[in-house]
Amino acid sequence: MINTGRKHLVHIVKYRWLWMALSAILLVPGIFAMVYSSMTYSNHAPLKVGIDYTGGTILQYGLTEKISNEDLAKNRKALEEAGIENPYIQILNVNSTQQKNTKAQISSIISIRTKFVEKDSMVPEKIKGTLAKQYNNPELISVSSVGPTMGKELFKNSLLAVTLAVLGIIAYLSFRFRFDYAVAAILGIVHDVLFVCGAFSILGLLYNVQIDGLFITALLTVIGFSVHDTIVVFDRIRENLRYYAKKMSFGEIVDASVNQTLARSINTSLTTLITLLALYFFGGVTTKDFVLAMILGIAIGTYSSIFFCSMLVDFWNDKKNSMASV
């Protein structure tokens, strides 16, 4: 037997159907949300797309008082009355850190998205006027603006980046592994990407969370991370096959390999998740969604490399053997 130092903690082969069902439970709600979104959104996108890709302007104002989401509707109405077309509003609450060099504490940030603000439009003045009626001294703290043509270009670039990264990883995997391992690893990527996109589609529907260039970055980082996790497990399967192929069945080797690498897989994700959670809870407001995408992605990536990909490899091997014996 292969010595893993303890009894097997996880059983891949025995509970194969359980892991398949769990993956389905994790993925299906997100897939539904994406289908629903592409049917209901005017641009037929499965996720709510931010100004990076559609073009538009986001103005953020810092407020000294704390405001809640109930103020959303009120603000929306007031802005529409002031002649702002289709404002999207988000409220970000700031867990203030002590600031030495600023006069007033900002307690919440109200973020208003409109269509692209042209040079001479009065939109910023109108918004400021409307907010000033309700809040004490709103301060314009950030402006991001992307022209419509620029948005299309950024979108093309992002698609290109994702395609290139995935192709690069496929090439790398095929070079490193047998074909069936590579296919399992790629299905693992699809699994993880579907989960993260699905989760953000749901967040888009519920909380108006929009994806931007940073989301794509997070996705690519997650893909790299998840593939790496899978490589470690597969490397171990390959190594064990060299020594034990005659003494143990393929399924037993998969189980043993997963258990041998279990502590490493979990600990690595744990340390990364610790740093990401610190960023999420204590870091800046602007990178919150980006960090959330990575937290979700790394958690699911760990799950998929332990349970999903190894299960697929074993499943494939089983099918191949039963075909051969017929």
Added chain:
Amino acid sequence: MKNKILMFWGIMIIVIAAIILIAVKPIKLGLDLVGGSRLILEAQTTNNIAKITPEVMQRLQYAIESRVNKLGVSETVVQQVGDKRLLIEIPAITDLTEAKSFIGETAQLEFKKQAPDASGNVVWVPTGLTGQDLSKSTLSTDASGQWVVSLEFNSTGAKKFGELTEALVGKKMAIFFDDELISDPNVNEAIYGGNAQITSGGAGFSYEEASRMVNLLNAGALPVPAKIVEENTVGPTLGADSIAKSEKAGIIGLSAVMLFMLLYYRVPGLIADIALIIYSLILFALFKTIPVTLTLAGIAGFILSIGMAVDANILIFERTKEELRAGRNLFTAINSGFDRAFTSIFDSNMTTIITCFILYMLGTSVVKGFALTLALGVMVSMFSAITVTKNFMHLIFGTGELKYPALFGLRKDEIGKDYEATETKREKARFGILD
């Protein structure tokens, strides 16, 4: 053992060098941290200029640069991106709306005369005398105390202006600024001296109007109009808040990871923690030396790389523990732990670097910052997590048998159970196994 000690001092020299660099060099912070504005302008074609050539872009860049300099802020950036775009960075700007309109203004000064068009209506037509014929412009007041813009033509301009006024004596001449009629005085006599004054028709110039026009004229007109296609502005309040929060998140994240490593891996964990501190020092020194402009996304990349840097150590320690469980002595277990984990570490870092490279080539500047810091972090971690940790492990544990398994977080009864040699002869030789 001798080269191990030599290596130790080598590592110490690198650490000291890093600390000195950190103390001496300033860090470059991005606009999203100090506050400021990042604009992308796109050159627009006109009826006269149908194609944006590199030459046009050069003139545009020059004109925009001189305007940005007029804002009186230090460390501004104007640089060409792509075929027809300019990237402009202005840190610590207070009145952005004003700065934006100032930068984007075409500032085309034109002298026009009246002539009948095809259908017989009298319209203003260009005379060929424009802002390009000026040598400089100053702000002054006229006899009645009104603000006026004084113009001084260069030699060709003076000649053109002389001929023009000569031809137009008794008639009207108009001055247009960005296609807007500023005034249309009667020409009383020909003017040869090469000097002229613009007074505003109607109520006269306000001080702001006149001085703005002087500044724009001196900075030079844009050869083609330029439109803002992308803008990112962050106020100083948000920037300061982001710095404070990133610091806090970084410190909390780093200490939590270090605590975890110490509790789970014991003495090797402590060594990994020291390696992690060395890692942070080297990386920070690199950021300052290259220099890398640190943005919020860049900091996120840095903090993420901390999590990834300990990954190498986790792989190695798990492997070392397995070897110890299999009953090997310390030296062999540590060596084979490092050796066997190396391919996995190398593979993982390669996939990350490939991704970072693609992100860097194709991403926007925010994404570039993230990719750069993450890639640098991964490379430095190869040194800190492998070379540094291995050296410290050997120096501390030496070569004997493992006397206290608790140092590795192992129980005594785990050791040596189910021992089974799984090495080929070549691997045995490589790990120095003598059995």
